[in-house]
Amino acid sequence: QQPVQSPQAVILREGEDAVINCSSSKALYSVHWYRQKHGEAPVFLMILLKGGEQKGHEKISASFNEKKQQSSLYLTASQLSYSGTYFCGTESHQAGTALIFGKGTTLSVSS
Amino acid sequence: DTAVSQTPKYLVTQMGNDKSIKCEQNLGHDTMYWYKQDSKKFLKIMFSYNNKELIINETVPNRFSPKSPDKAHLNLHINSLELGDSAVYFCASSQLRGPTSPLHFGNGTRLTVT
Secondary structure (H helix, E strand, O other), X not given: OOOEXXXXXXXXXXXXXXXXXXXXOOOOOEEEEEEEOOOOOEEEEEEEEOOOOOEEEOOEXXXXXXXXXXXXXXXXXXXXXXXXXXXXXXXXXXXXXXXXXXXXXXXXXXX | OOOEEEEOOEEEEOOOOOEEEEEEEXXXXXXXXXXXXXXXXXEXXXXXXXXXXXXXXXXXXXXXXXXXXXXXXXXXXXXXXXXXXXXXXXXXXXXXOOOOXXXXXXXXXXXXXX
């Protein structure tokens, strides 16, 4: 079952904050976040596991609400380099075999 | 050193032809994948191999056949290409099978069928 991401697109100025949400109709074991810049491959940002803590590095962090089957990605004080499409990937089983990705959220940061 | 490499980067061909895409990873990972990204950027899992063994085969036409000669290589052969096969195909690898290992993607192969 494909997770649902919202919003579909976000337009920011440098220094502004954004939140991207990912929700599933199924119980989740893990949520991954990736960023893809135009014409490039998706790049791993972080993994959140069931029972795990909120993750983050520098100004990008994420949370995982197991009861609501949701994850949120927080981008604070956005930089131009944050522009791209953000994908969440979910897996419902500990012994699962492949991520199912959402349709992506396009983030555009301008100066 | 490129961790996950795919060849070719671009592939333009006519309907009905057969083509192959090669993928190699030098990360020592156990699991490799093929994902298809369409024009709307939707990333869809096609196949997954763990130590040369097929573990996922999503609803993909039989014209697509993956082959893993060893755990560092996963190739994709496509027969009788159709217009709808046009997309970017990404190879990826992960250290472990399962949801706890990050995916490392190759740079993609843009396939255009005319």
